[in-house]
Amino acid sequence: xxxxxxSPKYLFRKEGQNVTxxxxxxxxxxxxxxxxxxxxxxxxxxxxxxxxxxxxxxxIAEGYSVSREKKxxxxxxxxxxxxxxxxxxLCASSIGGAKxxxxxxxxxxxxx
Amino acid sequence: xxxxxxxxxxxxxxxxxxxxxxxxxxxSASNYFPWYKQELGKRPQLIIDIxxxxxxxxxxxxxxxxxKTAKHFSLHITETQPEDSAVxxxxxxxxxxxxxxxxxxxxxxxxx
Numbered sequence: 001x002x003x004x005x006x007s008p009k010y011l012f013r014k015e016g017q018n019v020t021x022x023x024x025x026x027x028x029x030x031x032x033x034x035x036x037x038x039x040x041x042x043x044x045x046x047x048x049x050x051x052x053x054x055x056x057x058x059x060i061a062e063g064y065s066v067s068r069e070k071k072x073x074x075x076x077x078x079x080x081x082x083x084x085x086x087x088x089x090l091c092a093s094s095i096g097g098a099k100x101x102x103x104x105x106x107x108x109x110x111x112x
Numbered sequence: 113x114x115x116x117x118x119x120x121x122x123x124x125x126x127x128x129x130x131x132x133x134x135x136x137x138x139x140s141a142s143n144y145f146p147w148y149k150q151e152l153g154k155r156p157q158l159i160i161d162i163x164x165x166x167x168x169x170x171x172x173x174x175x176x177x178x179x180k181t182a183k184h185f186s187l188h189i190t191e192t193q194p195e196d197s198a199v200x201x202x203x204x205x206x207x208x209x210x211x212x213x214x215x216x217x218x219x220x221x222x223x224x
Contacts, residue, residue, distance in 0.1 A: 033211065042201060042216040043156070050210060058211065090155065098144035098163070098205045101212060103155040 003027065006091050006104035012112045013078065013085060021076045021107045023091035031096040032074035036060060037088040037106075046089075049074055050096060078109065086110050114139040116204050118215030125192050126223050133218045135202035136184040142204040145185045146212070147176060150199045159200075160187070192222045 004025045013019045023032065031050050035043040045058030049068040063082025068074055074093075078085045088108050092101040115138040125131050137145075143164040148156035162169045162176045162185065169176050173192075178185040189196055199219050203212040 043214040045211055045213075048211050056210070097210075100146055100158045100161060103157070105155050106153075 004091060004093055004102055004104035006089075006107050008107060009105065011107055011109045013109060014112050016080045018077055018079050019109070021078070021089055021091075021109070023074045023076065023104060025072055025074075025093045025102075025104075027093055027102065028071070029093035029095055029102075030071070031094045032068070033092040033094075033101060034058075034064075034066065034074070034076045035090045035092065037090060043090065046076065114142060114204055114213040116202060116213050116215040118202055118218055120218060121216065122219045122221070124221045124223060127192060127194060129192055131187075131189045131192055131196070131220055131222075133187045133200055133202070133220070134184060135186070135204075135215050136182075137204040137213075138183065139204070140180075140183065144205040145176070145178060146203050147187050148201045148203070148214075150201065150217075152198075156201060189220075192220075194222050194224055196220060197222045 007022045033048040034046040037043055044060050046064050047055055047058055047066040049055035052071050055066050055068050065077045088106050090106045091104045094101045118135045146161035147159050149159045150156040160171050160174050160176050162178050173190045175188040199217045201217045202215040
């Protein structure tokens with residue numbers, strides 16, 4: 001059953017702590033994306049990757065980091081430099097270019 | 113870069129009535145326009161999309177129209193049902209086709 005898996009579903013971060021959100025896809029998609037969604041708001045692009053070992057900053061990359069060592073995996077690290085990390089984080093993938101993006105179920109991150 | 117505006121931000125209709133959501137975009141080079149539906153706490157799901165070489169596309173009760181000259185596209189939902197209640201996002205392909213730019217969303221409520 002193909003799809004995108006995000007884990008964990010809920011995550012809590014302590015002050016000064018880095019946390020990593022997992023995103024795995026078995027759709028054989030080249031492109032992967034990370035979005036942040038705040039309550040009642042739209043989707044803002046954090047980082048995206050068109051190919052393995054390459055990624056670009058989106059509109060709100062400060063305080064976040066990513067890696068793309070494997071085609072199927074695109075983990076997002078929320079660093080301690082991100083002062084307001086509480087949000088719903090969505091991972092997506094696509095074949096690339098002008099093609100539909102498919103989303104995971106999201107991770108809800110809160111501060112302890 | 114691309115900028116996408118979406119109106120209205122909230123929309124309430126009676127069950128059985130039609131709903132129309134309009135988006136405008138800024139980059140005349142954008143050529144792909146998807147619409148996503150997001151239910152509360154869930155992942156966004158693609159409901160319909162249109163490419164710039166087509167003026168209109170229909171799928172049962174849902175249709176999308178595109179006016180390239182005016183740079184706007186609209187989602188039309190006919191015979192609305194309570195299960196149509198959700199947040200709807202439009203998007204345009206931007207940044208030389210590398211990533212989507214999403215509108216801020218429209219919260220549709222279908223009243224029984």
